[in-house]
Amino acid sequence: MAVEDFAAAPKGGKTGWKQDPEGVRADILATALAEFAESGLSGARMDEIAAKTRTSKRMIYYYFGSKNELYQKALEESYRAVRSGEEALELDHLDPVSALKRLTEFTFTHHRENPNFIRLVMIENIHKGQYLAQSDTIKNLNRAAIANLDALYERGVKTGVFREGLSPLRIHWLISAISFFNVSNATTFSLLFGSELYGDLGQKTACQDASDAVLNFVRAQP
Amino acid sequence: MAVEDFAAAPKGGKTGWKQDPEGVRADILATALAEFAESGLSGARMDEIAAKTRTSKRMIYYYFGSKNELYQKALEESYRAVRSGEEALELDHLDPVSALKRLTEFTFTHHRENPNFIRLVMIENIHKGQYLAQSDTIKNLNRAAIANLDALYERGVKTGVFREGLSPLRIHWLISAISFFNVSNATTFSLLFGSELYGDLGQKTACQDASDAVLNFVRAQP
DNA sequence: CGGAAATTGTACTATTCAGTTAATTGTGTC
């Protein structure tokens, strides 16, 4: 059941509500995620989160125990949501160069469309990963991405289009760096250097630049 | 205050202190910079900052007025310190390819050696650049970097080693992305994918990868 | 010297905010 559906439930009258613990949990989590992404862990206010849910502060503590636990659950939820969006990507039927190009462009676009996720990861890095470290759930989700990239890279090496001696980790690092920075530092970069890279056209160019940079990095030199 | 207490006061010299407003200001600023970088704007505590200076909380307000103003001054100071470290870089006497390689490796290393600066920029992005936006000082500092890169790029195009149609901004964007991400996301990246890229050897490889990626991106294809 | 200005320490306040108390109402199930 989607959170939006729950919103349609009538609240007024005496016999307003249905028992829906999962819906209430999901509502709180979605609101908290947005609020932590907006203001950071210390900056977010429990009263503010409560006001933006259709339930109460008491219920947040009822379900999540404390601010820190809520933050951690929101972080996990954010990773889960983002990774589930990545599953549709089918790269096996493409030739290695096309596949790597598609993966890079997908990652670039995907990061751009999930700024809240990016902001939570920034916040988590500010906090030195102390909440991510406690979450085994998240760690497992990310191995798959590397495994996929490994297969892709080996295919490319075999057919001679990719150079030898790289590791999928280093390729992933490069793709992530460009795609992440593009979103995470958009504000300061625009302020310091103008916003020409952050209009529609600029971002098209940037996406193209990203895949050029990655492909030229991995490709065997003729 | 009893005379004994006064004599025991660890005030340095025999009879108290010298007027040193600039020293006190600098002390506060350096301490605040470290503390904001460590804990963020909301997370940092004025009492904690005060305790780590050799002066008092009262003096922080005396000189800086408020927490937010102190944060802004610390941000400015951080930019100033970092940019002044870049001045030693002389690229004009190198051929374009060597110069670009050197610039990339320098930026990579420089970012790595200034994690507090990186963290303040992350924090500023979380706050959507609202303090950076108020600081004309900082904006001017960064135009120079682009101008230098522009000259370098044009030299390379003229001698045929760089491809046409790029802008210095896009090159700077790529160099920054890699160098910044390497530091900003070191914790989460290590947690998720292992820390092999973040040992001494791993970082040497990463630096090499950075300059490879930038050079291959800019170089004319033979 | 002696007064003005700069500098500093102590102790305080006003507020914000995470977390709680305690009582109540609705729902599903037997």
Add this chain to the structure above:
DNA sequence: GACACAATTAACTGAATAGTACAATTTCCG
């Protein structure tokens, strides 16, 4: 219809914390 548990509300508490009042001390400079 009785029982357990899900869900809800509003006021409250205690700790943390940004910011201040004010007196005391020191330097500066005539």
